Amino acid sequence: MEFTTTFFFMVGGTLCLITSIFFFISYFKTKQRASLSLAFVSFWIALHAYAFSIPTIIDPGNLDLLAIGYIVGIAALFLVQISGLEVQNFMTKHATNMNFPTIGSLVITLIASITLIIMSYDFRTPLINDSGIIFWNVNKIAQWLIGLSSLTYGLFWNYVFYQAATIVDDSYARFRLMIIGIAGTSMGTTAFLVHTSSSEIQTLTGHIIFVISGLMILGIFIIPKKLFSTNKKTSV
Amino acid sequence: MDFINVILATVFSVNFVLATLIFINRKNSGGSIYFSLAAYCTTIWVLSMFFFRKIDSLETLIIPTKLLYISGILISTFFLRFSYSFLSKNSYRVFFIPITVPTLLLIVSIIFSPLTINSVNHITSEEKNVVFGPIYPIYGLLMFVYFLWSYLNFYKRYKVENRENKYRLSFIIIGTGLSVFSGLIFDIVFPYFGNFDLYWLGPMLTIIFVTFTAYAILRHKLFNVKVIAAELLTFSLWITISIRAFLSKTPEDQLINGGLLLITVVLGIFLIKSVIKEVESREEIERLAKDLSTANARLKELDKLKSEFVSIASHQLRSPLTAIKGYASLILDGSYGKITYGVHEAINKIFQSSMSLVVMVEDFLNISRIEQGTMKYNMETADIEKLIKIVVEEQEATAQRAGLKISFSTDKKNPYFVSIDVNKIRQVITNLIDNSVKYTPKGSISVRLYKEPARNKIIFSISDTGVGIDKETIPQLFSKFGRAKDANKINVAGAGLGLYVVKEIINGHKGRVWVTSDGKGSGSQFFVEFDENLEAARINRVNEFAKNV
Numbered sequence: 001m002e003f004t005t006t007f008f009f010m011v012g013g014t015l016c017l018i019t020s021i022f023f024f025i026s027y028f029k030t031k032q033r034a035s036l037s038l039a040f041v042s043f044w045i046a047l048h049a050y051a052f053s054i055p056t057i058i059d060p061g062n063l064d065l066l067a068i069g070y071i072v073g074i075a076a077l078f079l080v081q082i083s084g085l086e087v088q089n090f091m092t093k094h095a096t097n098m099n100f101p102t103i104g105s106l107v108i109t110l111i112a113s114i115t116l117i118i119m120s121y122d123f124r125t126p127l128i129n130d131s132g133i134i135f136w137n138v139n140k141i142a143q144w145l146i147g148l149s150s151l152t153y154g155l156f157w158n159y160v161f162y163q164a165a166t167i168v169d170d171s172y173a174r175f176r177l178m179i180i181g182i183a184g185t186s187m188g189t190t191a192f193l194v195h196t197s198s199s200e201i202q203t204l205t206g207h208i209i210f211v212i213s214g215l216m217i218l219g220i221f222i223i224p225k226k227l228f229s230t231n232k233k234t235s236v
Numbered sequence: 237m238d239f240i241n242v243i244l245a246t247v248f249s250v251n252f253v254l255a256t257l258i259f260i261n262r263k264n265s266g267g268s269i270y271f272s273l274a275a276y277c278t279t280i281w282v283l284s285m286f287f288f289r290k291i292d293s294l295e296t297l298i299i300p301t302k303l304l305y306i307s308g309i310l311i312s313t314f315f316l317r318f319s320y321s322f323l324s325k326n327s328y329r330v331f332f333i334p335i336t337v338p339t340l341l342l343i344v345s346i347i348f349s350p351l352t353i354n355s356v357n358h359i360t361s362e363e364k365n366v367v368f369g370p371i372y373p374i375y376g377l378l379m380f381v382y383f384l385w386s387y388l389n390f391y392k393r394y395k396v397e398n399r400e401n402k403y404r405l406s407f408i409i410i411g412t413g414l415s416v417f418s419g420l421i422f423d424i425v426f427p428y429f430g431n432f433d434l435y436w437l438g439p440m441l442t443i444i445f446v447t448f449t450a451y452a453i454l455r456h457k458l459f460n461v462k463v464i465a466a467e468l469l470t471f472s473l474w475i476t477i478s479i480r481a482f483l484s485k486t487p488e489d490q491l492i493n494g495g496l497l498l499i500t501v502v503l504g505i506f507l508i509k510s511v512i513k514e515v516e517s518r519e520e521i522e523r524l525a526k527d528l529s530t531a532n533a534r535l536k537e538l539d540k541l542k543s544e545f546v547s548i549a550s551h552q553l554r555s556p557l558t559a560i561k562g563y564a565s566l567i568l569d570g571s572y573g574k575i576t577y578g579v580h581e582a583i584n585k586i587f588q589s590s591m592s593l594v595v596m597v598e599d600f601l602n603i604s605r606i607e608q609g610t611m612k613y614n615m616e617t618a619d620i621e622k623l624i625k626i627v628v629e630e631q632e633a634t635a636q637r638a639g640l641k642i643s644f645s646t647d648k649k650n651p652y653f654v655s656i657d658v659n660k661i662r663q664v665i666t667n668l669i670d671n672s673v674k675y676t677p678k679g680s681i682s683v684r685l686y687k688e689p690a691r692n693k694i695i696f697s698i699s700d701t702g703v704g705i706d707k708e709t710i711p712q713l714f715s716k717f718g719r720a721k722d723a724n725k726i727n728v729a730g731a732g733l734g735l736y737v738v739k740e741i742i743n744g745h746k747g748r749v750w751v752t753s754d755g756k757g758s759g760s761q762f763f764v765e766f767d768e769n770l771e772a773a774r775i776n777r778v779n780e781f782a783k784n785v
């Protein structure tokens with residue numbers, strides 16, 4: 001039996017976990033609350049990915065365990081969204097006004113509650129094809145709520161970070177903000193593709209994008225700052 | 237029935253009432269007395285024409301005829317005098333003899349000689365004509381000159397008057413002009429050539445003069461219309477009730493009407509008096525308002541001149557002060573070699589005094605800029621925390637010399653971005669700390685900077701343990717030259733300008749400044765509030781985040 005989904009989620013989850021450690025370190029250095037929020041965002045994404053993949057490693061034949069892992073993973077996904085609100089608010093002009101995170105959290109909690117209740121009452125076990133790709137086989141309403149809310153959230157995330165990138169004067173800072181923005185959209189797209197999928201290629205695309213997103217976020221800590229130095233030397 | 241005579245009688249009555257009312261309500265100053273005299277002469281002129289037409293006996297007819305021409309010359313003379321009331325007070329004196337003497341000579345000639353008016357003849361049983369004497373042309377010419385002279389005077393005044401007064405004058409000029417023109421043509425020129433057909437028209441057309449004057453009274457307050465209206469009403473009542481009393485047939489009616497007349501007379505007098513009093517009060521208020529307005533304009537002018545003077549003087553003072561401060565600083569730094577302790581102390585005092593003077597000169601300059609409306613603000617985004625820190629450090633030495641501790645604190649590590657004119661806000665902070673130092677004999681001064689996130693405001697406060705301010709003084713503390721009652725006892729040098737400058741500068745920043753104090757001996761707290769520059773804060777925040785994450 002192949003573990004395609006498990007592999008991708010494990011890789012993506014590990015990348016996110018490493019990223020979250022970087023963000024936590026950054027928070028302890030700078031004491032910026034936005035770094036802490038991003039650390040939690042990455043951590044919840046990692047948890048989300050592990051919740052989808054670890055049950056398969058523990059007992060691949062136990063579909064109930066996989067389904068429970070899925071519900072836990074979805075709960076983590078909504079925690080990602082709630083944690084990310086403060087980061088987005090931080091990027092806006094009225095950062096001191098907490099209306100946006102509060103209202104956003106309420107809306108996300110409402111969607112999360114509806115989704116999780118549906119999934120619990122209409123408990124279904126996933127389907128695994130021969131290529132090792134898992135189709136989560138959840139209630140249609142629940143899967144579209146997850147997919148659409150994730151995509152919308154990802155697009156909004158990108159908009160906020162793109163706006164922030166336009167106002168900074170440092171090219172390195174601009175690059176980092178752009179990358180975080182694009183990674184957020186990619187993650188949202190992943191969620192949309194994976195959770196609403198009934199085709200192998202759609203799910204596989206989602207998995208690949210997820211790993212790329214993890215690499216992109218990690219890249220902001222790895223790519224050296226000197227690459228963005230404006231004092232370029234010319235050879236004679 | 238002779239309709240012309242009926243009309244003449246009516247015109248006479250109206251003219252008489254008008255002349256009387258103008259005479260009663262004449263003002264102490266101005267030429268309304270001469271206007272009313274001219275109006276009375278017009279009345280006599282109209283009445284003479286009435287009798288000229290009415291009387292058939294040639295022996296008797298000469299009296300109204302002569303009165304006709306005496307009143308004519310008097311109208312022109314008083315009218316000329318009236319026209320001078322619109323010009324400067326003394327200008328008439330120059331012409332008094334040239335005007336009065338010919339008039340008197342002509343009146344004498346009319347009364348006692350046939351040189352002007354020779355006799356009166358009957359052409360038909362109803363028509364009459366006047367035979368003029370040899371100097372009649374002089375009489376006509378003199379009248380013409382007097383009227384022309386009057387209108388020239390009016391014209392001189394008309395040119396320099398404001399719109400409202402031009403209206404008033406135009407009514408007098410047009411109203412009297414039409415009457416004068418018709419009078420000269422129909423009663424002076426035509427009769428000289430033997431045409432007496434329209435002899436009556438001149439006096440009758442004085443109704444134009446009456447109409448125009450009445451309109452000017454009602455529309456443009458030429459005279460006191462309220463008083464005139466009250467008097468007209470009262471007189472009408474008196475006359476009506478008097479007639480009723482005389483016509484009463486029974487003793488009871490006579491008694492009732494007599495009593496009614498008595499009450500009406502008493503009440504009427506009270507009414508007129510009260511109206512007169514009210515009008516006088518209004519005129520007094522108008523006069524005072526005008527005086528106040530003139531005084532205010534003059535004060536503004538003086539204030540402007542003073543501001544210009546202060547501005548020039550302050551600019552001149554600033555250059556030498558900078559030199560004094562600079563050289564004193566160099567000497568204290570040891571740039572001119574070692575100095576003894578005594579010299580160091582003396583130079584230090586020079587340096588500190590020059591610093592105080594620089595602040596004062598800057599205050600004066602700011603005030604003159606504020607008052608001239610030339611205060612310019614070069615707004616830029618700045619972290620006010622840094623600015624406050626610098627000023628507090630600068631003022632530390634001054635505070636220490638005064639035996640005071642000065643401290644600065646902020647509630648967060650965030651930058652405090654505001655849009656300000658850095659130099660002017662530096663002046664504000666300096667003034668406020670300087671003020672606290674002056675009025676704090678002992679203790680400490682603490683400067684605090686904090687945010688009110690809910691309102692997006694940045695506030696800095698300067699609290700001292702000084703003499704405090706009583707509640708009555710607080711409202712006037714930020715006014716120009718506004719100082720506390722006992723301020724002179726503590727700080728003689730203060731001019732009460734520093735806080736005024738602070739308020740004006742903060743207003744220019746759309747900020748707010750206020751003071752609180754629990755009263756004397758409880759110290760005081762000055763607060764200055766700005767809008768946080770949210771966009772600058774965001775750019776800084778995002779930059780910091782993206783660089784350090």
